[in-house]
Amino acid sequence: MFVFDCYSEEKNCLVLFLGQYDPRSRASLSSEIQEAYKQSLTPEVIIFLYPKYISSEISELLLDNSFIIDITRQKHSQVICVHFDKHGVLKIQKNLSNEGNSNALPDMKYLSRDITKYGYRHLLDLRKNEVLVRSPAGTIFVKPSGKEKEEFIYASALARNSCEHQFLAMSLLSFFPADREIEYIYIDTASISAIAESLTYYLSRFQNTNCKQVKYESFSSYDGMDTQCPDNTDSAWVIISASASMSMGKKIVKSWRLNPKQVITILSYQSTLADTEDNIGNALVFSVDDYSSRDDKSKSPVKVQVQGESFAAEISTPIPILFGLAHKPKLIDSAIYKYTKKGTFSLNRKSVRVHVDYSELRKNYLSKGKVSGKLFEWLNQVVKWSIPKNLKCIVIGNDESDIIFLKDVKHVLKNNGFELKNITEIHADSHSEMCEIGEGGVLILSSAISSGHNFVDVNRALRLAGHKGMRIFVTAFTTSHTVKEFNLFKQSLTQGFNGFRYAFFTYKKISLGDKSISSWESEKMWITGLINGAKDEEPGLHYWLSRKSMLEKVGTGLDGKVGLKFSNSTGKLQFAPDFVFWPPSYEVDKVCHEAVYMTVCAILQNARDNYVSGQKLGSNIYQHSVIAPENFVRFNDSLLQSCIWRAAYPSELDYRRSEVLSNDFQRILSKIMVSCNSERGEVCLDLLIAIALRWIKLSKKALNKLLIDAEEHLVEPHAKLLVEQIKFEFQL
Structure with missing residues (x-):
């Protein structure tokens, strides 16, 4: 039998469902009923339920006095025998109670629905x-x-x-x-x-x-x-x-x-x-x-x-990864640290997470208005050794930085004897003009690339146009997702016609992880929801309106406001000297915070790409690695703490499968909230935003404790708005 409690029309019922019956199973039936009564409190009604086509067998069973004694053992419960037909309609076959009161029985109209509901609930x-x-x-x-x-x-x-x-x-x-x-x-x-x-x-x-x-x-x-x-x-x-x-x-x-x-x-x-x-x-x-x-x-x-019934489950608890100097990729010093002054890097600008401005980068190499130094030497080497003398065309985008990059390249071409008047300039989208290039060499320029889709699109357009000459792809800066992805991109791009090899050159490159998921875009959407759900004169609402306005300035980017500052939504988070991943000579006040974020991105991506001390930051269906909560103690600058979660993938901050890790992070953030009005605690709302966005995920127990602490320590109106919204969304 299948036995479960059911509550129908304000009556406590016990359902004894008998799907089939064979007289040979009579003895076991009594023992099952006895066991069911032991497990249940005294119900008002006991429902013996079975298919209608075995009603005759049940009638014979009810002639057995020993069975009647067994099933009516609960003295204060009414016992009814109910059958269901081919349409699932219930009907009482017999009421076994001596003091049967039809008014005390559940309404058959609703009983079928309630039996289904409570049977499923039991399962x-x-x-x-x-x-x-x-x-x-x-x-x-x-x-x-x-x-x-x-x-x-x-x-x-x-x-x-x-x-x-x-x-x-x-x-x-x-x-x-x-x-x-x-x-x-x-x-x-x-x-x-x-x-x-x-x-x-x-x-x-x-x-x-x-x-x-x-x-x-x-x-x-x-x-x-x-x-x-x-x-x-x-x-x-x-x-x-x-x-x-x-x-x-x-x-x-x-x-x-x-x-x-x-x-x-x-x-x-x-x-x-x-x-x-x-x-x-x-x-x-x-x-x-x-x-x-x-x-x-x-x-x-x-x-x-998910394929049918096939799925995988994690076989062990998450491995926490603690970052140190060993996780630093060598390219940080040359590709990021050199450009830490304001301007070269922007975040959340022009619909991309990381934007590199060549017009600012080149200022590090200018002499009398002309590009010089190592950038000039690199361009000169590319032109001297790789640009064919039959160069017929330069393909370029219309971005301001692209135009400036073109100007610098033309300066170097002229120095190397190229007649610029014989070289046509074509916009990257002008596919029809590419049909006229013939077999001459083509130089494709972009001031900076990430995934390189613009190069791929031009390469495809040239192929469709029938171009069979040399193609040289040149960019000043590459922010690839991963080393592997960059190598595959380069290999695909340079594979030419009939085994011919094209050329690709980049002055600087660094891997920063997948940039398709932007914490700022997610944050803007979440804050918009918070604002829309608040009253117009809600205390503290101005704080969130200001932050939303900052996030919407995609033309200029964040201007150093990487994360939320507790006291001022348009202020910058604190960054201290002696950042372990940079040389010690930088001036804190002159550092652009975007470069700090990019450095953290590069460190995390290196941890994903390579084993360090036998550990690798990554997730698969058998083993999950996470960023150890201890990192938020080891790197206790508010800017670094914000950069860590914003550079991470959400899966790398998913602590739900470990109460230990969830509690560790909860305790760290609770301590930060205690100091919310100091530099030490100014990042607390930024970390709570990460919780709200499900970027950082804690066990339900740890999250509940965290929000209790938040209610106690974050009493300013703008902070209370955030905490209440998180409680509402997580139904806590």
Whole structure:
């Protein structure tokens, strides 16, 4: 039997569900009833529930005095025998209580709904972690629909034995399309075959046939939706195991041209339909939303593809990575430290996370208005050794820095004897002009690149234009995502026609990690939501309006305001001397904070690319590495603390799988909040923003403790606005 408590129409009930009955199992039935009564408090009503087609066997069973004694053992409970028919409709066969009072019994109209609800709840209480599977730490599931979720619903894990599968089958009978001659049941995954098997058995028994007239098959979710459409749609009934948004049912109704009543979903995060709501293919048996611990705003760059019932789980707790001098890439000194004065680097400018301004960079090399020094030497070497004398064309963008870079290159070309009047200048988007180049050499310039898509686009356009000459790609600065990605880009770019090799040159390069996810863009969106939800005259609102205005200045960038300062949203965070990753000679007041951020990016990316002391910062489905909370103590400048989380991937600050790491970070941030009005604590709101954005993720227990501390120490109006919004979003 499947036994569970049920609350229906203000009555406490105990359901004894008997999916099938064989007289030979009579003895075990009594022992199961006895065990059920031991586990349950005295219910008002005991419901002995079974399929209608075994009513005659139950009638014979009720003639057995010993069974009557067993089932009516609860002296203060009414016992009713209830059967269900092929449509899932319940009807009382017999009331076994001597003092039966029909007014004390639950209303049959609502009992079927409540039995389904509480039966599913009981199964979820038993197997929540198996039904609602969390993605491995630092990863996110890519579902068959293509949507990304950090939680996946496995309806097949609800039931473990035949009686539980029969109960799930019973719950589906009330959704059976009675106005159709159903011949085939189509399930989205073979993993719920046991439910389908029980369902087809019930349908055959209710029709008094030994042969199963209704068959079932799996259409393999979204992969088979287009190829497995039934020939006779009128005779089809579609059962979907689970759908987070109910999109599959709606899509099947449209693509298979079914009546919405022919589609039912077992589990979803959505609510079940009310009696007054129209069914558009979104009918649902049970909502698991109350059991879910998913965070739909969570971010992770590591994707885990869900294939049927196959998924992976992390096999050990996260490895904390503590940064030191060994993590410093050598290129920091030449590619970043040399340009620490204001202007060369910008953040959140022109829709990119890191922007390099060549017009500012070249100021380090100017002599009498002309480029000189090492930059000149590099350009001169490129021109002298790699630019062919039949150079016919220069392809250039229209950015101001690109124009200045072109000017410097032309100066060097002229010095090396090139006749500039014979060299055509073409805009990078002028693909039609490229058809006239012929076989002459082409020089493609860009003042700075990141992924190099502009070079790739020009290379493709030249290929389509039939250009067969030499191509030389030159940029002053490259901020690649990873070393591996840069090498693959370079290899692809320089692979020419018929094995011919093109040339690529960059003066400076540094790997800064994936820049597709911007903390500032996410922060702006979150603050916009906070402002929209606040009252116009809300105390402290001006602080957030000022920060939002700063983040919207994408034409100029952040101008050093990398993170939030507690006392002033437009102020700069503190940066102290003796930054371990820089030479000791810099002047703190003249350092642009953007260079500090880029340095932290480079350190983190080096930790991702290379093993240091046997450890590597990265995530896969078996092992998850995180940035040790201790880094926020070791690097206690407020600017560095802000840069660490903003340079990190969200998965690298996901401490939820470890209470120890979650508590470590909570204690660190709580101490910072105590000093919120000092330089030591001025970064506290910035770190709380990281919590709000799900960039830093803590266990629920640690997060709750953190917000309690925040309410105690952050009493200024603008800080209270932030804390209250976080509490609201996390439902704490």
